[in-house]
Amino acid sequence: MSIEIKALAPAQRNSCPKEYSFGATFSDHMFTQEFDEGKGWHDALISPYHALTLDPSAAVFHYSQEIFEGLKAYRKPDGGINLFRPLDNIKRFNRSAERMVMPKVDEALHLDAIKSLVQLDQAWVPNEQGASLYIRPTMIATTAKLGLGASTSYCHFIITGPAGSYFSGGLTPISVYVADELRRAVKGGVGEAKTGGNYAASLYASEEVKKQGYSQVLWLDAIEGKYIEEVGAMNICFVYEGKHIYTPELSGSILPGITRDSILKIAPTLGYEITEMYLDIETVLQDIKSGKITEVFGCGTAAVISPVGKLGFKGEDFVINDNQTGPVAKALYDELTGIQYGTREDKFGWIESL
Numbered sequence: 001m002s003i004e005i006k007a008l009a010p011a012q013r014n015s016c017p018k019e020y021s022f023g024a025t026f027s028d029h030m031f032t033q034e035f036d037e038g039k040g041w042h043d044a045l046i047s048p049y050h051a052l053t054l055d056p057s058a059a060v061f062h063y064s065q066e067i068f069e070g071l072k073a074y075r076k077p078d079g080g081i082n083l084f085r086p087l088d089n090i091k092r093f094n095r096s097a098e099r100m101v102m103p104k105v106d107e108a109l110h111l112d113a114i115k116s117l118v119q120l121d122q123a124w125v126p127n128e129q130g131a132s133l134y135i136r137p138t139m140i141a142t143t144a145k146l147g148l149g150a151s152t153s154y155c156h157f158i159i160t161g162p163a164g165s166y167f168s169g170g171l172t173p174i175s176v177y178v179a180d181e182l183r184r185a186v187k188g189g190v191g192e193a194k195t196g197g198n199y200a201a202s203l204y205a206s207e208e209v210k211k212q213g214y215s216q217v218l219w220l221d222a223i224e225g226k227y228i229e230e231v232g233a234m235n236i237c238f239v240y241e242g243k244h245i246y247t248p249e250l251s252g253s254i255l256p257g258i259t260r261d262s263i264l265k266i267a268p269t270l271g272y273e274i275t276e277m278y279l280d281i282e283t284v285l286q287d288i289k290s291g292k293i294t295e296v297f298g299c300g301t302a303a304v305i306s307p308v309g310k311l312g313f314k315g316e317d318f319v320i321n322d323n324q325t326g327p328v329a330k331a332l333y334d335e336l337t338g339i340q341y342g343t344r345e346d347k348f349g350w351i352e353s354l
C-alpha cells in the first residue's frame, strides 16, 4: 500500500515559528489511515493538519482503547535531519497494539509515513541547539458502538510539532515525590503498553505532588509497594560511587523505554558499569543518605536525561549530589544527544537519516 499525499500548495506552507510551545504547536501536515475489520488498513494519506470527526459513541471515548508513541527528528549541523531508532518505536507501537487488542500496522509503511511527513514539513524541524521536531503516532478505536469488546475499526494518525530544548539553562535537576499510596500500574496490567489509560491513572498523584512543589512522581510496584518502577514519563537510573549505574529491571509494569535501552548500551562504552535489577526504595533512600548514591536521573525521549536533585518520601526529603547535575548524567546526555544530532559517531546504527 502506498501513501497518497495531498499537500498544501508551497505558498501556503509554514515553517517553525520563533515562538512555540511543546505539545501545543503543530506542523502543517498529518498522516492518517483507517482500519476496518474484513478490509484491513486502507486510505493511507498525508494531508493538511485537521480535526478528526468521530461519533460520540466511538469506543476510544468510553473504554480508552488507544495507544501512542513519541519520537523526534533532529537537525544536523549540515542541515540534514536524523531520526533516532524509529523502528524501535514502531515495534513498540505494535506491541502496545497487541496488548490493547488493536490491529498491527505495517512497519515499513509506518516508517515511510514518518519519513514522508517529516520530509514534507522539514521547515518545521527547529535549528536551535537541543530543539527537535516531536513526532506523535497514535491509534484510536473508532467503532460507533457502546458495548464492551474490541472495536472493529481504528484510526492510525501521526502529528508532529516543534519541541524546544527541555533545558535552556543546561540540565536542571528536578524534584520527585515517591508515591507511597497511589499506584500507576500492576504486573499483568497495561503498564508496559504506551496507552493513555496509564496516564489517566497517574494524573491524580501528579497533581497532588505538584501542589507540594515536586515536579514528578516516582512510582513503586503495586504489589508490595517496595520496588522502584519509573518516574512520570521516564525510566530511572541510580549511580553508585560515580561509576556503577543501576536501573529497575523490566517488571511487566514498567514501560520499556528506548532511551533506557540506549543508556544500557552506551554506558559501558563510556566506562560505566550498568545493571538492571529490582531496587528497593528503602535501600535506595539509605544509600542516598549515606552518599553511596551519587546521582539519580530520569531518562526518556522528551527530556533525554533529567537529573533528580531531590526525592521526597513520606514527608522527608533526600537531596542527591547537592541538587546539582552530576558528571554521569552529563556524560550520557552529551553522548546520546551527540548521536541524535549527528555530532558524535553512531556506533550502534541507531540513526535513520532523511
Ligand SMILES: *Cc1c(COP(=O)(O)O)cnc(C)c1O
Pocket: 070, 194, 230, 232, 233, 234, 235, 255, 256, 257, 258, 259, 260, 299, 300, 301, 302
Ligand atoms: C514513553 C515513556 C517512557 C520513555 O520511553 P522512551 O522510549 O525512552 O521515550 C517511560 N515511561 C513511560 C510511562 C512512558 O510513557
